[in-house]
Amino acid sequence: MLAQKQTLSVALVTLLVAQLANSKSLAAETSERPHIILVMADDHGYGDTGFTGHPFVQTPHLDAMSKAGVVFNRFYASAPVCSPTRASVMTGRHPFRTNVPNHGHYMRPDEVTIAEALGGAGYVTGHFGKWHIGSVQPDSPTSPGGAGFDEWLSGLNFFDNDPYLSRNGNYEHIEGPGTVITMEATIEFLTKHHAGDRPMFAVTWFPSPHDPQQELPQNVPDAATLYNDQSTKKPGYFREITLLDQQVGRLRQSLRDLGIAENTLLFYCSDNGGLIVESSGGRNKKGSIYEGGLRVPAILEWPARFGHQSIDTPAFAADLYPTLVPIAGAKVPHQPRLDGVDLADVLAGKQTTRPPMGFWHGHTQGQSTYSDRIIRALLEAKQSGRPNPFPERVLKNVQEFPTFGDEGMRGHAAWNAWPWKLHRIQNDNQIKLELYNLETDPMEQTNLVKKHPDRAAQMKTQLEAWQRSVLDSWSGKDYVR
Known part of the structure; x- marks a missing residue:
């Protein structure tokens, strides 16, 4: 009986030491x-x-x-x-x-x-x-x-x-x-x-x-x-x-x-x-x-x-x-x-x-930004006491909050629900869908939309709901004003 208690005590001490070690590790993670x-x-x-x-x-x-x-x-x-x-x-x-x-x-x-x-x-x-x-x-x-x-x-x-x-x-x-x-x-x-x-x-x-x-x-x-x-x-x-x-x-x-x-x-x-x-x-x-x-x-x-x-x-x-x-x-x-x-x-x-x-x-075109050219002009203007040559580059359009109709869904979107990936490509209101299994087809070569129409439809619904939420955010609806 005594030996059994001693064995249990050793086991308990070992467990407590392990717990303390883990606690110390977690404390270090949170305090530092x-x-x-x-x-x-x-x-x-x-x-x-x-x-x-x-x-x-x-x-x-x-x-x-x-x-x-x-x-x-x-x-x-x-x-x-x-x-x-x-x-x-x-x-x-x-x-x-x-x-x-x-x-x-x-x-x-x-x-x-x-x-x-x-x-x-x-x-x-x-x-x-x-x-x-x-x-x-x-x-x-x-x-x-x-x-x-x-x-x-x-x-x-x-x-x-x-x-x-x-x-x-x-x-x-x-x-x-x-x-x-x-x-x-x-x-x-x-x-x-x-x-x-x-x-x-x-x-x-x-x-x-x-x-x-x-x-x-x-x-x-x-x-x-x-x-x-x-x-x-x-x-x-x-x-x-x-x-x-x-x-x-x-x-x-x-x-x-x-x-x-x-x-x-x-x-x-x-x-x-x-x-x-x-x-x-x-x-x-x-x-x-x-x-x-x-x-x-x-x-x-x-x-x-x-x-x-x-x-x-x-x-x-x-x-x-x-x-x-x-x-x-x-x-x-x-x-x-x-x-x-x-x-x-x-x-x-x-x-x-x-x-x-x-x-x-592919929704909106990019805007060219020539870093050296612009900053050099800013530096030279400052050195010579001339006005800022690029006042429009302080803010650009960040104070505009666009809204979008059906045309706002344009471009190439994709929904990666691993291992499945659905592409939604919209040009001139024409929509093309492509579905790939990335696990078996990592190069996205075999379009499985016709083979898995239900999955494609479900993922299209999820993707389009996400796209609409993105457009809502772009219009400023997320900000606390």
């Missing part, structure tokens, strides 16, 4: 919020990394990150072009809701951004690199500062060597590769604030590997001809991928040098599909909402919480906001409708499904 860094490339396709199987591009640092962290095997941009996905990352909402239907459009100041949410929770916030969802003029509510960033060094669109950028609204001409400059500004921000009493939130949006692809990898022999011997028409694209990979390596090393790597949540992805069809990870490439235009490489590294794992559950850029806001302990009193979902249970292995994801493109 992580630093958060979101890194995004511009046009980096799913298959264009070593860890996704590319035959020659060199990405050793992303490969190392993939071995240490969480790899999302089915991660999607929210749109097949840049500005809309960026608006989605900022808000957790489909970009049409935010007034960003295509590249060059401005996100409304009415939106609640992740920088505002985390800033309100005590984070110090910084944006570095490509912005492209608003102005970079001082005091503009559409600038990074207007969107909740305490510090910023930002370009209006992609930039390359020796860019013109805006530092907190002050224009500068900086020598060097734009991707390197972007990372240097990020590391300066982290170094400046890492010993403070506030957690840090940094958004680093590389300008590469977008055309014209004039930047070169650092400290590489014959960098200007790297990949020229490969069977590719775009060696510059792959050179810039290797350059941005080097900058990811610099960032990861800096986190270790600063002693903050363990409790830093670092996330890497691209803003849309790549430029090479053959390695896009699906049908077509950038500009298309077939898989090749949306599927992108994505890795999350947070050593204090996660070891290496691969996740097959689909996710997309709109999920970042609703996932990170609770991690940061932030509260949003008046949260407009979200399209993304909190991935906490997916990351914890408790959930392997998620609600459908909606995509929509």
